[in-house]
């Protein structure tokens with residue numbers, strides 16, 4: 001058994017025993033109440049699912065197995081000469097709860113390289129799609145096209161003991177994580193660079209090799225990818241891509257089917273597509289104003305026009321967070337350290353000053369602060385990755401790590417089919433009528 005699988009097995013076996021006992025001894029204890037405005041309003045805040053890999057605090061932001069983003073920056077192993085965390089390290093952390101050593105991360109990087117070949121049918125499937133198919137649609141279809149390779153699905157068909165679900169899910173998760181940068185890079189080069197593909201450089205780490213296969217050789221861009229693919233990986237279980245992956249997975253659909261479901265959720269403009277929307281919105285603003293250096297007053301007027309047209313300001317607001325997203329701050333710090341005089345970055349910083357008071361003044365926006373998507377596009381533009389329809393795929397490559405580490409946990413804990421109760425509006429009205437009679 002490989003060292004990560006062995007460690008995960010040890011940890012998960014202990015947690016599974018605790019969870020079983022918790023359910024048996026305290027299963028009837030109430031952890032939350034549900035209000036009608038939560039039933040109607042997208043189930044915000046209802047504590048109703050188990051998710052081991054990360055937890056989100058409205059003020060502090062995300063913690064992965066207890067470690068916040070500055071902790072990850074400090075503690076996770078880095079590439080030689082680099083200062084950004086390696087995403088391989090975060091995957092190890094999410095599965096084991098332990099910060100890995102440099103050797104452990106090197107092992108994982110080699111292991112993913114070993115598993116990274118794309119099955120032939122993937123290329124055939126992607127090539128059958130028209131070039132104007134959105135990169136996220138190509139990505140989701142590409143993931144599905146690998147499904148016939150699922151170790152879980154094939155073993156399940158042969159007859160698989162429940163106790164072994166986690167083991168084959170781990171194999172699927174490792175294979176998908178290994179292949180996903182290659183799939184994303186293939187889609188990028190086919191869509192924007194005439195199918196001029198670049199062979200992997202297996203002397204590089206997972207994120208560095210991804211940057212190389214996209215066609216970006218600068219060390220700063222590789223560092224950006226290491227940071228980017230770390231901070232987008234997981235945001236507890238209730239966000240749409242994580243929850244969709246979990247829901248599909250709860251039917252015992254394998255990692256490929258589950259991840260594709262999650263990626264379809266990520267492709268929505270209120271979720272992961274917001275990173276492309278932000279750049280689209282800024283570009284429209286600078287085109288309309290005829291300047292790449294708009295004043296703060298000009299930005300404020302443009303924000304007000306956006307709102308008056310009944311649109312959201314992309315990159316701002318969050319269903320859970322109530323402060324500037326630490327993932328936004330991490331990207332801002334990266335830009336402060338590595339980038340000088342980038343007009344789009346400056347606009348992002350000016351928007352950060354201008355937007356919150358305007359959103360606050362509406363009196364209904366619960367979080368006027370920037371989220372992760374407000375900054376990422378400006379960094380990519382600076383390094384020359386200007387094709388912003390592709391940005392959500394980058395998010396998806398990273399999110400794959402979190403949702404598949406979680407799928408391993410769900411299988412190891414034996415979590416059941418997810419099936420919440422829905423009610424009709426007539427049921428709610430009747431419920432109130434009955435309550436009023438009491």
Ligand code: AMX
Nearest residue numbers: 270271272274312313314315316317318319364365366371
């Ligand atoms: N611009 C304009 N209005 C906004 C807004 C924004 N950025 N954020 C929230 N609002 C509005 C909502 O549309 C809602 O209006 P309504 O009552 O007229 O329908 C009202 O404020 C209350 O919404 P909320 O409770 O503060 O937010 P929510 O939990 O319903 O939604 C989110 C959260 C992210 C969908 C929302 O803030 C939004 O649409 N933001 C812009 C899109 C975006 O950046 N999405 C990316 C989020 C991060 C991610 O998942 N990658």
